[in-house]
Every structure is written in C-alpha cells, then in structure tokens.
Amino acid sequence: MIAKILSTGDEVLFGDIVDTNAGFLSRTLKESGIKIEGIRVVGDDLDTLVSELNVISASSDLCIVTGGLGPTADDLTALACSRAAGVELSLDSHALASMKHYFRKKGFEFSKENEKQAFLPAGSTVIENHYGTAPGFYITFDECLFFFLPGVPAEMKPMFKKMVVPVINRKFNLSLNIGVRRATVFGLGESKVGAVLKDFDSLFPELKLSFRIKFPLIELKIVSMSSTEIESQNKDLKNALDWVTSKLGDYVVSDQGRDLAQEVGYLLKRLKKTLAIAESCTGGLISNLITDVAGSSDYFLFTAVTYTNDAKVNILGVDQQTIIDHGAVHEQTAIEMAAGARRAAGADFAISTTGVAGPGGGTDDKPVGMVCIGIAGPEKKAAKTHIFYFKNRDQNKKLFAATALNTLRQALIQIDGQTA
Amino acid sequence: MIAKILSTGDEVLFGDIVDTNAGFLSRTLKESGIKIEGIRVVGDDLDTLVSELNVISASSDLCIVTGGLGPTADDLTALACSRAAGVELSLDSHALASMKHYFRKKGFEFSKENEKQAFLPAGSTVIENHYGTAPGFYITFDECLFFFLPGVPAEMKPMFKKMVVPVINRKFNLSLNIGVRRATVFGLGESKVGAVLKDFDSLFPELKLSFRIKFPLIELKIVSMSSTEIESQNKDLKNALDWVTSKLGDYVVSDQGRDLAQEVGYLLKRLKKTLAIAESCTGGLISNLITDVAGSSDYFLFTAVTYTNDAKVNILGVDQQTIIDHGAVHEQTAIEMAAGARRAAGADFAISTTGVAGPGGGTDDKPVGMVCIGIAGPEKKAAKTHIFYFKNRDQNKKLFAATALNTLRQALIQIDGQTA
Numbered sequence A, B: 001m002i003a004k005i006l007s008t009g010d011e012v013l014f015g016d017i018v019d020t021n022a023g024f025l026s027r028t029l030k031e032s033g034i035k036i037e038g039i040r041v042v043g044d045d046l047d048t049l050v051s052e053l054n055v056i057s058a059s060s061d062l063c064i065v066t067g068g069l070g071p072t073a074d075d076l077t078a079l080a081c082s083r084a085a086g087v088e089l090s091l092d093s094h095a096l097a098s099m100k101h102y103f104r105k106k107g108f109e110f111s112k113e114n115e116k117q118a119f120l121p122a123g124s125t126v127i128e129n130h131y132g133t134a135p136g137f138y139i140t141f142d143e144c145l146f147f148f149l150p151g152v153p154a155e156m157k158p159m160f161k162k163m164v165v166p167v168i169n170r171k172f173n174l175s176l177n178i179g180v181r182r183a184t185v186f187g188l189g190e191s192k193v194g195a196v197l198k199d200f201d202s203l204f205p206e207l208k209l210s211f212r213i214k215f216p217l218i219e220l221k222i223v224s225m226s227s228t229e230i231e232s233q234n235k236d237l238k239n240a241l242d243w244v245t246s247k248l249g250d251y252v253v254s255d256q257g258r259d260l261a262q263e264v265g266y267l268l269k270r271l272k273k274t275l276a277i278a279e280s281c282t283g284g285l286i287s288n289l290i291t292d293v294a295g296s297s298d299y300f301l302f303t304a305v306t307y308t309n310d311a312k313v314n315i316l317g318v319d320q321q322t323i324i325d326h327g328a329v330h331e332q333t334a335i336e337m338a339a340g341a342r343r344a345a346g347a348d349f350a351i352s353t354t355g356v357a358g359p360g361g362g363t364d365d366k367p368v369g370m371v372c373i374g375i376a377g378p379e380k381k382a383a384k385t386h387i388f389y390f391k392n393r394d395q396n397k398k399l400f401a402a403t404a405l406n407t408l409r410q411a412l413i414q415i416d417g418q419t420a
Helices: A021-031 A046-059 A077-085 A093-106 A112-118 A153-171 A190-196 A230-251 A260-271 A285-292 A309-316 A320-326 A331-345 A393-419 B021-031 B046-059 B077-085 B093-106 B112-118 B153-171 B190-196 B230-251 B260-271 B285-292 B309-316 B320-326 B331-345 B393-419
Strands: A003-008 A036-042 A062-066 A089-091 A119-121 A125-127 A136-141 A144-149 A177-186 A207-214 A217-226 A252-254 A275-279 A300-306 A349-355 A370-376 A381-387 B003-008 B036-042 B062-066 B089-091 B119-121 B125-127 B136-141 B144-149 B177-186 B207-214 B217-226 B252-254 B275-279 B300-306 B349-355 B370-376 B381-387
Touching (some): A003 A021, A003 A046, A021 A036, A021 A153, A036 B046, A046 A062, A046 A144, A046 B036, A062 A153, A077 A089, A077 A119, A077 A136, A093 A125, A112 A119, A119 A136, A125 A153, A144 A153, A177 A230, A177 A260, A190 A217, A190 A230, A217 A230, A252 A260, A260 A285, A260 A393, A275 A285, A275 A331, A285 A300, A285 A393, A300 A309, A300 A331, A309 A320, A309 B300, A309 B331, A331 A381, A331 B309, A370 A393, A393 B285, B003 B021, B003 B046, B021 B036, B021 B062, B021 B153, B046 B077, B046 B144, B062 B153, B077 B089, B077 B119, B077 B136, B077 B144, B093 B112, B125 B144, B125 B153, B136 B153, B177 B260, B190 B217, B207 B230, B217 B230, B230 B252, B260 B285, B260 B393, B275 B285, B275 B331, B285 B300, B285 B393, B300 B309, B300 B331, B309 B320, B320 B331, B331 B349, B331 B381, B349 B393, B370 B393
Parallel strands (some): A003 A036, A003 A062, A062 A144, A275 A300, B003 B036, B003 B062, B062 B144, B275 B300, B275 B349
Antiparallel strands (some): A089 A119, A125 A136, A207 A217, A300 B300, A370 A381, B089 B119, B125 B136, B177 B217, B177 B252, B207 B217, B349 B370, B370 B381
C-alpha cells in the first residue's frame, strides 16, 4: 500500500509554526503497520492544492490531509478536494447538525461563515469534531482513500486516533498485533549506541529497533508487528530488551522508557526517601525537571538556587573560607552545597551543581562546560568534576542537570541493590 | 522562481524526530524574497530519493535538500543526486581536505567510512562544514540549482546562513531590503490578537504581519521586503510597530521581541535592581527561565523552591499560623513567601507562586489551574489569585510562571516610569 501525508497551510509552509501533525500521523500509522512513503507540505493556494491532490490520488492508496478546513477565505481544502475529485460541494446536513451541537454546547454563536464549513465534496462522509469547530471528512477518488482533518493538533490528534484509525483498519483489513518496548540511555552518543547494538537486526530480524534523541538522552524503541500470539510476541520483546540493556549496562537509565527525573522519582518513591537540591549553574532546571513529574511532592522537599556566593554561605551554610580558598566552582563547594540543602530541608538525599554554563564566565582553569556535581546522603558525601565540550548555555544546563540526576540515580540503585 | 525543500531520512518520515529544518529554511528564504512552493519529506530509500529529485528538478528552479550525507550505509543522498543528475560520484579533494582539517582540530580519528563523505557528484561544488563531519555541496542539473546540506540542525543552519544564502542571492540576483520587527504579547489569545489588529493589512499594505505561538506568549512579526530606501523602510516599520503596540497596550511584553524573562532581566539591569524568587507549584521553572538568559547573574540572586509547608516556614519564614488558617495556596502565604525570599537574599524584589498545577491535588475551593502570585518590593507587598482553565500540569506551570514574571514586569515598568 502506498500512503502519503499532506500538510497544508501558509503558516506551516513558511515555517511560522512547526508541523508536528505529519510526524504524529506517520508514527500512529506505523503502529497499524502502514509505512508512509512521503510527506508533502503546500500553502493556501487553490491551484497548488488541486494539483497536489491529483498527483497523490494517481500514485497512492491512502492519504491523510490536514489543515484548511476553517471558516475563512484562505481555508480552501474542501473546495480543492471537490475540484480534484470532480464533484460539487454541497451542504452536508450531518456536518451542519454536528457543528451546531458543538457551538451550542460551548455557548458560541453560530455564524454564516461557519456554515461554509459544512459544505463538503459530494460523496464524502463527515468526521465529527468534538474538540473544535471544523468537521473533517473522508472520500475515495481515483482509488485513493483521502481523510481530511483540521490542522489544529489538539483537534486533529484525537479525531485521527478515535475516528480515522478504525476506518483505515477496517478498509484495509489490518489486524497486526503491535508491541512496543522503550529504554532510555544517557552518557553515550547516538553513533556509539548504534555501534554497540549493531548486531540487533541479525539477532532479532522480526523486530525493529529505532533511536530518538531527547537531548541529552537517547530513547530506544523496539517494535514488534506480527500476527503471532501476543504471548510469544511479548517473549521476543523481552529477549530483545534484555539483550539491549545487557549490552549498554549502566548507560541504561530505564528499561521502561522513563527519563532521568521520572526514574529518580520512581526510585525515591520505592525506597521511601526524600530529596533536596542545591543548584548554581543549572539555575532551577533540575528542580523544574523533578517537579514536571506528577506526584513529585511525595519525595521532593526543597531546592535552593544559590546564584551568588552570599546565598551559598547564608542559605546553604557553605563555609566562607571554602569559597575564598577554592572559589564557587569546586568539588568542596559542591559537597557543602549538597550537605547544606540536605540539612536545611531535613531530606534523605541532596544533589548540587556548581559550574560554568557559558557563554561567558569561563577561565583557563574553569572553562565553559565544567561542572562540579555534589551528592549528600545518610552515609556519605561526595563530589565529582565533569567537563563537557559544549559552549552553548542551554545545552550545558541540560547536560549538567542530567549528570546530577544520573549521579543520584546511581547512588539510589546501589541502595536499592543492598536492600533488595 | 519555483523553489522547493526536500527533507530526507526515515527518522523524519516516520515521525521519530520533528523536522524543524524545513521551517527554518522556508523562513530564511522568505527573508531573501523567495517563497517556497512546497516541502517534501522522503525516507532513506534510493529509488524514492532519485525519483523525487527528478520530479523536483523538472519543475523547479531551486531546491534545498537536507539529510543523508553521513558515513553510514543508509546515507544515500549524494548517490541519489549523482543518479538523478546522470553523473558519477568522485572523490572531491577539497571536501576531503576540509574534513581532515575538521577531524584534526577535534582530535577525532579519520576512518575509511568517513572518506565516503568526500565522494560528491561530478560537477558539484563543496560547501565546507565547520560544525560537524559531513560536508555539503551544490550542483545544477535540468536547470535546477540544488543545495545538499547535512540534516543535523546545529550544522545545517549556520552553513545555510553563511554559505548558501550568499550563493543564492548572487545566482538569482536578489537585492531586496529586508526589515523585520518583532513584538511579544502575553494574556490575549491568538484570535483576540487577530481581531484587535484586523485593520493592519489595509493600513500597512506594503508590510506583512504574522503570528507565531510560543506558549504562553504570542510573537508578532512585521516584515518589509522592498527595494525602497532603508530609511523610509525603517520609518514604515516604526509606524506599524507603534500602531500595533498602541492597539495591544499592556498586553505587549516587549516591542523588541524579548520574552518575559528577557524583558524582566532587561528592566532589572536598567534599574540596577536585584531579584529573588520563591516557588511552590512552578517547581523551579521561573528560576530556570530567568537563568536561561545569559548575564542573569547580574541581577538574579536566589530562588527557594519550597514544595513542603515545612520548607515554606523554615526557609522563607512563612508564619506557621498563616498556613494553618489559610492553607499553602493563599494570597497571604504568597505574600509571606515573596517577603521571605526577598529578605533571605537581600534582594530588591521577589516574586512567589503557590497554586495547584495538577493533574491531582485540586479541590472545589482550590481547583487545578489556580495560582496565587506574590510580589515584594522596597515599598510594598501584594498578591493576586489567578485561575486558568487548563488541566495540564505542563501548561499550568508555564502559565503560572509567565503570570508571575508579568506581574514583576508591570511593577518594574511603573518604577521605570517614575524614575524616567
């Protein structure tokens, strides 16, 4: 089957918004066993739209089109479809009723402009929109099945999953079992991970391994699509995941696909331990990541972002003499910051960062990209210096934060191992 | 001129990464007066690549291709180009020298696989890559000028701006003056902003106004492309920007395109004032945004993320009785948090947040989406409650943080007005 995606709209074509729809559609179709052959983006121009639909219908079996279903003059998709299919636009009573229902429910006024949205190409079937005003529709012409959906992701995505996928599965008679496992990796580059796992395809020819960079993590995804029993599929997936994690060892953050903050949260919860944080160069990022996890109030107590030396001394109780002797960016300062945050909050564990995120502030001794990570727990305190070769503030903050969380993760795993 | 963009790679086609390259290229070309007609995405498949290049060359004058220039077996773009152009791949000594120089500089070992990347279609001109290993190249066939660039955005973007745009401008003899002004808006939805500014096109027919959502901000962009004098162009742009900001009033965060953290930083620096922050529900996000701005150590002193009541009392000196009487989510608590952070850090100003980001933790009294924002300055303390109708933790954290920063911005503007 040849399947394509067509994203429409000047705002996507000219880069004013990033098209996340096409990627979502492609990923979701892949889960039904359909591999997209190409993605097209065109603007709000009637002739271009018609010609693109004609080219696609002549060469494809399935196409998902997003955008251009709104009430304004530059929403031309339904008209373009009617031209390409050689049919008239006509008022669809089902679409009209569904729109009026939505407007009533939301307390919006239904205007003449909105009625335009209920004019669909003759022979099409409406796809109701419970999340916004523009209904979608589907129609077959030139033996290609077209689905037309609104461009707003919050409307398009649930419509696609709930109302389009079932139609596609039925029309193309698809009934594969899809199994997915995810693992996250930190500390190895993409090419290194690829080299370590290079035998995957020959060892597990039925499965597909893919990478996705979620800087500074890499997410590995193992997908099985087959008509075999779910039980044997699960066994295959488990074997593959075990092989991957044994190959990558401690670089694996989670064999459940959790990111570092989620994994640290999972471990803290499981061990019934609490956390405090002392941040300097990461400026609140670690704390922000930790609190992005719903339920983090179960284990997270307190963060001090101490950008100044005064704050390090006054709030965290870092010894003034430590800073005079060694400066703010030093392992001893990091240790005292972590110990201070732990004490102030009465937490079981604390981590700390002090370093140079850049772009300014680097010296020969303490270059941009250098960070000291401290950790304090019930039994010991420690710190380590890391140097990264990025000059970019944003990347450094992310790397420093991930390194601190990974330091904590490794400490928690040790305890988990002892108590297990 | 007909111009197209071709993004290549399975990871883009199947939605494992979001293609930000195409949007960047489209926006940047528009600044040279070139409107892209379409964007194409295809995977790492030789036949598809060749046929797509043939279709494009037959119908276009200019095409930018990204991706597939790496050293591995699925990097097929140079080979596909040579097939489409009907020429051989041959070792380009200039490309080889440039790669070897890059490897030496980085201390990487140059391997046989890398040499493959220096084989370019005969007749092409190398585009050196100072940011990574894969060189690009350009070539004309079927009267279409093709540029081939690596897919890694951090390499592709500077190569395009520095080395490709000048070639395009020269080859197509483009000499429009491009003027751009940016303004940021907070607190109004996109459709409201559109309604307020609906007369723009008729008042300024020579200029183009566009919106870009950077949640929770909206960025407005006014672009002038003309062959008139720069001076008269700047006057037109100033008039348009003045009209836009007068229409939107206090909803305008910055008429220089700064986001909230940048604008607040700009004002603090200008007024020579310092900042402390007390965060509860925003969990470090405000602090992270403030410290994303390079140079923020000039005005930012300290943040306390006090997730627990104990931390609010012990670290920030919030009165235990306040929490017993009113709870943590209350204006009085917010005021005491801000005052406590200001005092602890010896800062001129402090802002605070305490609320319910969700998804759990909401009650009838204090629903998900409710936040109390406190502010403490040299002269007064205040707090205000805001309720947003999002149920999503991530969106709420962003909205709460933006509202706190906007509260500070408004206070700083008042002082700025008094001292001006």
